[in-house]
Structure formats: C-alpha cells, structure tokens
Amino acid sequence: DGTPGDHTMDESTVEGFVDPQGSRVTDAEAARNPGAVREFSLTAAPRDIDLGGVIARTWSYGDTIPGAALRVARGEQVKAVITNNLPNPTTIHWHGLALRCDMDGTPGVSQKPIESGADFTYQFTAPHAGTYWFHPHVGTQQDRGLYAPLIVDDPDEPLEYDEEWTVVLDDWMDGVTGTPDDVLKELSGGMGHGDMGHGDMDEPMAMGHMLMGATSDLLGGDAGDVAYPHFLVNGRVPADPDVLNAEPGTRVRIRIINAAGDTAFRVALAGHTMTVVHTDGFPIEPVETDALLLGMGERYDVIVELDDGVFGFVALAEGKNALGRALVRTGSGEPAKPDARPDELDRRVLAYSDLVPDPSVAFTPGEPDRVVDVELTGGMAEYDWGINGRRYDPNVLSGIEEGERVRLRFINNTTMWHPMHLHGHTFALADSGVRKDTAIVLPGSTLEVDFDADNPGRWMVHCHNVYHSESGMMTLIGYR
Numbered sequence: 001d002g003t004p005g006d007h008t009m010d011e012s013t014v015e016g017f018v019d020p021q022g023s024r025v026t027d028a029e030a031a032r033n034p035g036a037v038r039e040f041s042l043t044a045a046p047r048d049i050d051l052g053g054v055i056a057r058t059w060s061y062g063d064t065i066p067g068a069a070l071r072v073a074r075g076e077q078v079k080a081v082i083t084n085n086l087p088n089p090t091t092i093h094w095h096g097l098a099l100r101c102d103m104d105g106t107p108g109v110s111q112k113p114i115e116s117g118a119d120f121t122y123q124f125t126a127p128h129a130g131t132y133w134f135h136p137h138v139g140t141q142q143d144r145g146l147y148a149p150l151i152v153d154d155p156d157e158p159l160e161y162d163e164e165w166t167v168v169l170d171d172w173m174d175g176v177t178g179t180p181d182d183v184l185k186e187l188s189g190g191m192g193h194g195d196m197g198h199g200d201m202d203e204p205m206a207m208g209h210m211l212m213g214a215t216s217d218l219l220g221g222d223a224g225d226v227a228y229p230h231f232l233v234n235g236r237v238p239a240d241p242d243v244l245n246a247e248p249g250t251r252v253r254i255r256i257i258n259a260a261g262d263t264a265f266r267v268a269l270a271g272h273t274m275t276v277v278h279t280d281g282f283p284i285e286p287v288e289t290d291a292l293l294l295g296m297g298e299r300y301d302v303i304v305e306l307d308d309g310v311f312g313f314v315a316l317a318e319g320k321n322a323l324g325r326a327l328v329r330t331g332s333g334e335p336a337k338p339d340a341r342p343d344e345l346d347r348r349v350l351a352y353s354d355l356v357p358d359p360s361v362a363f364t365p366g367e368p369d370r371v372v373d374v375e376l377t378g379g380m381a382e383y384d385w386g387i388n389g390r391r392y393d394p395n396v397l398s399g400i401e402e403g404e405r406v407r408l409r410f411i412n413n414t415t416m417w418h419p420m421h422l423h424g425h426t427f428a429l430a431d432s433g434v435r436k437d438t439a440i441v442l443p444g445s446t447l448e449v450d451f452d453a454d455n456p457g458r459w460m461v462h463c464h465n466v467y468h469s470e471s472g473m474m475t476l477i478g479y480r
C-alpha cells in the first residue's frame with residue numbers, strides 16, 4: 001500500500017480530462033516549434049558525497065550535490081536519459097518549466113515511475129528562458145540530494161554581466177541522522193505514505209531532533225518540521241565552503257535556487273547590495289535589496305558588482321538560527337568565521353510587494369474566467385497536511401478549460417507558511433502581475449495568483465515542503 005508504483009496510468013485515468021499521453025499534449029508541444037536537441041545523461045544512484053569534511057552516503061545524480069547543471073537555449077529541446085540505479089522507482093520533475101505534460105515527471109499522473117534498474121528518456125522543448133531546476137517527484141527523494149539546476153539561456157539576453165554563478169541552497173540530513181523517509185514516517189506517526197520503507201535502515205535514527213517549534217522572524221508560525229544538522233550552499237558545509245573566484249569590479253549574475261526540503265533561506269552577500277532581476281526565471285524591473293527570502297522551490301537571479309576582498313554569501317535558515325555559506329573571493333584577506341552573520345541579513349529584505357514585472361512578461365489585466373479555491377489545511381499535531389481538507393488523491397481533479405484565465409486562491413488556514421507551486425505554468429501574483437511558479441503563503445493569509453490555461457494536461461498544485469506534500473498537501477488541476 002502506498003508506494004508510488006501502485007498507481008498505474010490506467011488506474012488514474014479520469015474520464016473527461018486531458019490524457020497526458022494523448023494528442024492534445026503532443027499538439028501543444030508541436031506548436032512550440034521544437035528546436036535543436038541537446039542530449040544529456042543522468043544516473044541516479046547511491047553514492048558517497050563529500051560535503052566539505054562531512055561524508056554522506058546518499059542518493060545523487062553525480063559525484064557532487066547539486067548535480068551538474070543542464071543548459072539549453074530557449075526553444076531548444078532537452079533530451080535527458082535517466083538511468084535509475086536507485087533501489088526505488090523514481091521520476092524527474094522539471095520545476096517551473098511550461099513543458100509538455102507527459103514529460104512532467106509526476107508518477108501516476110503523467111508517467112509510470114521509472115523502476116529500479118530501468119531508464120527513461122525525457123524530451124521536451126524549453127519554451128522560456130530562466131533559472132529552473134529538477135528533482136524527483138517520488139516520495140522524499142529530493143531531500144536526499146537528488147537535485148540540479150536547469151538553465152535556459154535567452155538568445156536575446158538583455159542583461160549585461162561579466163560572469164555567472166549558480167548558488168543552490170539545501171538543508172542536509174540524509175546520511176547524517178537518518179533518511180528523509182524515516183523522518184516522514186516519524187512525523188506521520190508511522191502512517192505516512194510515499195517513498196517509505198526503503199531507506200538505509202541501518203542508519204542511526206535521531207528523531208528527537210524534530211519538531212523544534214521555533215518561531216521565524218519573517219514568516220511567522222512554525223519554523224519547520226525537521227531540524228537539520230547542516231545547511232549547504234552548493235553542497236558544502238560552512239566550515240569548508242564552495243569558493244567563487246572573480247576579479248574585483250566584476251558584474252556577476254547569481255542564480256539562486258532553494259532546493260531545500262523544509263527550509264526557507266534568507267540570503268545576503270556580505271558587504272554588497274544585490275539587484276534582483278528575475279523571480280522564478282521571469283524578468284522583473286531591477287530592484288535593489290540587502291537580503292532576499294527564498295521558500296523551497298523559489299529562485300531569484302541577482303546582479304552584483306563585486307568589491308575587492310573575501311565575502312560570505314550567507315544563507316540564514318529562517319527561524320532555525322543556523323547558517324550556510326559560500327565564499328566570494330576577489331582579492332586577499334581572511335574569510336569571516338563560519339558562523340559570522342553579515343549585517344545585510346538584518347537590513348532590507350525584499351518582499352513580493354517590492355516587485356514589478358518586466359513589461360515583456362506582464363499579464364494583460366483581466367478578471368479571471370474561473371476561480372479555484374485551494375485551501376491549505378491540517379497541522380503538525382496529526383501531521384495531516386492536506387488541500388481542501390483531504391489528502392492527495394490522483395483521482396480528484398479541479399477541472400479547467402483551455403483558453404481560460406484561472407485564478408488560484410491559496411487560503412492558508414494553518415499556523416504554518418507554505419511555498420505553493422503550480423506545475424506546467426508560470427502564474428502571476430494577482431495584485432502585481434509578477435510572474436512566479438512558487439510563492440510563499442503566510443499563516444492565516446490568502447494569496448491569489450492567475451494563470452492562462454494554455455498548456456493542456458493534468459498538473460500538480462502542491463506545497464514545496466517535501467514533508468507536507470508527501471503527507472498529502474498536493475492536488476491536481478485538469479484540463480477538460
């Protein structure tokens with residue numbers, strides 16, 4: 001009961017909704033004028049990974065965490081062959097891309113999971129430039145280290161910069177104090193479902209560390225469900241960080257991705273302000289800030305002009321009183337101590353209300369044709385996270401029609417914040433038009449987002465806290 005492999009395509013085909021394997025999906029893909037094919041191969045496997053003096057026996061896409069970035073130009077096709085050398089079935093979800101539905105990687109919805117020992121070829125057009133990433137959509141596998149950036153270049157890039165870095169944030173547990181699956185099981189009182197029961201059961205489990213209940217400064221409500229021993233920036237612990245080298249005066253574009261399972265990060269570059277230029281891959285009017293808050297799944301691109309010296313790129317685990325960091329080195333000097341908290345973290349933090357969309361991606365304003373209420377429900381006590389009062393069920397969909405402007409109303413009736421993510425589309429925050437695919441919904445508040453229904457299929461809407469989604473805070477939107 002409960003493993004992703006139990007849901008086959010047949011069981012989850014629902015009368016009256018677009019079939020992800022059907023002609024409406026292939027027709028939509030053909031209309032994107034698929035360009036040159038760029039080939040990649042990935043092997044998901046158990047490996048020993050060096051996190052900077054901490055060796056983790058875990059699952060990854062390569063010898064490092066994050067896995068190597070995949071890179072294509074807008075309009076080109078990603079062709080990625082994934083070999084599954086994990087002991088469990090897996091899939092890849094291409095987070096944020098408006099791609100063909102049958103390549104979306106949602107087990108039991110868009111594809112059958114890839115069995116252990118098997119391979120699968122994902123091939124799809126990347127229709128929009130931007131900073132994306134990918135991870136499995138099976139259980140809590142993402143939280144073991146199965147994640148990597150996917151960068152889609154704009155052939156007509158209007159931004160000017162000298163250099164580009166990608167910085168990926170993560171909260172780290174696996175191989176240190178127990179597996180994510182064990183943790184989910186514990187949180188759910190042993191009743192959870194998903195990718196359970198296949199972890200390294202000889203790992204020492206340290207469950208007493210969970211349920212911290214600390215209060216977050218910016219987000220309110222509970223800080224998180226899990227206390228992690230390490231916070232990683234580009235796969236390294238703070239004591240032995242990733243070092244990003246450049247000349248002083250370099251204008252660098254930094255693509256920041258929060259790949260964590262259960263942690264929002266507040267980030268700052270010591271001694272610098274950042275000019276934010278993209279949210280979840282889509283351009284905004286450039287806006288300067290000292291610090292940025294990223295929920296799980298969110299991305300921001302910033303431009304920074306580098307001073308001379310050694311600077312911490314620091315990620316504060318929001319509400320958890322712990323830091324991750326990388327170092328930026330443009331000159332001589334000693335780095336600050338691993339636990340140094342730069343002043344910038346406590347100055348201006350960018351808010352959604354500070355953002356203005358770039359005119360090239362702004363929605364033409366208009367009343368929605370349909371409003372879909374997505375009420376976030378449940379709580380920590382029973383660990384019964386859900387949407388509209390029920391746990392995820394692949395046979396329950398909210399119907400929409402192609403061509404509609406759809407409003408999702410995320411109504412958060414819980415005491416915790418949730419980063420809500422829509423597959424296959426980039427929505428617009430209803431009050432500003434800022435384009436995103438993942439947005440934080442604060443405790444006790446409502447966030448409205450609009451999207452144009454232009455990508456037929458069956459698409460997930462879920463919390464990007466991997467423990468919340470796996471315990472049930474997921475639902476489906478289906479095109480009729």
Ligand code: C2O
Pocket residue numbers: 093095135137297421423460462464
């Ligand atoms: Cu990155 Cu369905 O998620």
Ligand code: CU
Pocket residue numbers: 417418419463464465468469473
């Ligand atoms: Cu959540």
